[in-house]
Amino acid sequence: MFDVLKDNHPYLALKKRVEGYDWVAHESEFESAITATKNDKEFVQTIQRILLLINNGHTSVIGPDLFNLIKNLPEELTPWHNEAAKTDEETVARWFDMVVESMAYPQNQALPFMARYNQGKYLVYWISDDFSRRYKVDPGCVISKVNDMDVHDFVANLRGETWLYYDPQYKRLYMRDFLPPYKGAPYQVTFENDKGGTVEATASFQRITKPIYPPEFPTNIWQLGSNIYTAILEEGRVAYIHIFEMTQYQSSQLEREILLSFFEEIKDVPALIIDMRNNSGGDDRFWMLNIVRPLAREPLNEFQGAAIRTGEYIKPFMEANAEAFSDVEGLTSLGMQLTQKDIPSILTPEELENLPPEILGPDFEPPVFSMTTIEPSGECPYKGKIYVLTGPGVFSSAESFCMFCKSSGWATLVGEYTGGDGGGSTPAMITLPNSKIPVFFPSTLSLNPDFTANEETHTAPDVLVEPSPEDIIRYLKALTEGKKFSMPDPNYDTVLKECLRLALEETEAR
Structure with missing residues (x-):
């Protein structure tokens, strides 16, 4: 495992530069820690600690839910299926239960x-x-x-x-x-x-004798019974959608029908808010094909940049990913791979300064820069103003959606900085040969439109709005006193309140 990650994980040098932790330098410490384990529980908990030291949300022992998602990936993603076949659901659950046990507080x-x-x-x-x-x-x-x-x-x-x-x-x-x-x-x-x-x-x-709910938004998040929530706010002037996760596209038919029906209903509403807060990701095709294509009025272009390590392990994963997603309906991509020596003469001084320096070193393959175009499907072309609410709980595929909105200018991002690690390809996996423990890790280092690393700078909102301490405390007081929020309430939600103000102000001025 160590050798695979040392040669293939895209963030090791970035973490050393940004966070001051040199994971590779601790190899002997990791070996000693593994050798010292006395039973299965200590072993898997030590494996997880070694992975957590990288400090990346996609780097972890794989749990049952993720394992089932991997097993249901498109059949063209052969490397994932090959690794998944080396273990089984019972083994995955057994190891993961031990991992969770080490991190959880005792009950109540x-x-x-x-x-x-x-x-x-x-x-x-x-x-x-x-x-x-x-x-x-x-x-x-x-x-x-x-x-x-x-x-x-x-x-x-x-x-x-x-x-x-x-x-x-x-x-x-x-x-x-x-x-x-x-x-x-x-x-x-x-x-x-x-x-x-x-x-x-x-x-x-x-x-603790009663549950204390953390201040998660939107305010009705604890009452949501499905993945998609829709509403009409401000007396019919603003449409609102919250999406909890980007469901695997092949399983999203019901959600697609809900979205298309709502899009048809709001075609004359002047503003639409898409709330991505606390959406930890899933399948990029969900937002591409179920949200952007139906609503788009014209072709939308997104700049993408990414680089992978020079290790051999990651290459079949990248090749399979590129082949599996090369013919997504309504999407085209034109790219070019630049050698490290050519990059300084092509980028502006500011872009070159933003570029993570490790990409220019010998441990990375030449980066690929591409322009992806999403064509409108013509189903529900929306002529109003679109806003996307963001926060630190936005991650992975939800992060990729925010990166797209930022790069294409299709929507205005309102809220806090996102959680990062979006863009790029499906994370890879490796199954340890003896224990059958499956491990997940990111495959690519993705770049923002300004050439910064998304894992480092995340996605900055166009309009920075942070929840006010006063709103957070009032919100928690209301929850503690048993208040049930049946819909998003801007009286307790600083970000939504500001976005509604912007939406009404900008649409009235049009």
């Missing part, structure tokens, strides 16, 4: 407070009554230290125990929700209020 156990990373800080949005009375801390304060360590340093040191997000604005690693590992011992936490006062508290894990 949690810290006496909960915090969400918001605007570069860990905003406390819920505190137990006992903890609040004892230490005189309330929702709205922020965490400044943990175990006498700056909270951002503390979180960065959790690398390998959980997947950490990367914040391209503040250039730091973070957890979306402050959920440090369960160690049994309490954490010493310093809280800071909005007046600069601090409180030091001992936070022990305790029994």
Whole structure:
């Protein structure tokens, strides 16, 4: 496994440059850790920790749900099917259960407070009554230290125990929700209020008797019973869609029918909001064929750039992926492969500065630059203004959709920076020969339209809007008090509220 990843994983040099962790340099440490394991549980948990140290959302031991998706990939994707055939569902589930066990809190156990990373800080949005009375801390304060360590340093040191997000604005690693590992011992936490006062508290894990919902958006996300939610907002002036995942295209017929019916209904509505928040991806063909082609009024062009490592293992995966998706209806792509020595004379100085330097080195094949065109299907051409809501939960194929919107100009992105690792080809897999543990890892390093690495800078919204601390706290208070949101509510949702304002302002001015 180590040798395959060392020669084929596209992000190892990027992670060293951006996050300061040289995964390859720890080979002997990894060997010692594996040798020291005493049973299956320790073995697979050590494998997962080694993978988590790369710190990429596509790099992990494969679980049952993903394994079933891989088994149902198009038959042309032979390398994936070959690797999947080396293990089975029972084995996958057994290993993955052990992985999950190492990362989960004991049932009904949690810290006496909960915090969400918001605007570069860990905003406390819920505190137990006992903890609040004892230490005189309330929702709205922020965490400044943990175990006498700056909270951002503390979180960065959790690398390998959980997947950490990367914040391209503040250039730091973070957890979306402050959920440090369960160690049994309490954490010493310093809280800071909005007046600069601090409180030091001992936070022990305790029994939680009722669920505390994290501040996920849209507000009705906890009530959604299907993958597609549609609504008409602002007295018929704004159409709204939330899509939870990009379903495998061959299984998306019902969702396609729902979308086409809604698109026909809203053809005269002046604005459409497509909410991608908390969509962690799936199949690119879902958004290409079920959203963009039906709504497009003219051909839409997207610039794409990608590079792969020089390792031999990844090549059959790339060849199979290119062949399987070369004839998607309504899509054409023209590309060119440039040698590393030619790139400096073709790119502008700014583009060259943005380009991840590792692509120009000997460990990467010459990058491929292409222009992909999506032709309109003519089903429901939409003449209104389109907006896409973004956030850090946007990942993989949902990220690719946002990259397309940014590159083509088809829609205006509103919200927070996305989660990254979009574009490129289907991630590869390897099944360990003796244990039959399947492992997933990305196949390509994808570039944004400005030639930055998407895994590094993610996709920047056209209109940056971050949830306000006040809205988050009011939202959680409402949830805690039992309020049920049957539809998205802009009174608690900063991003949706601003997008609605923009939509009404821009459509009225047209």
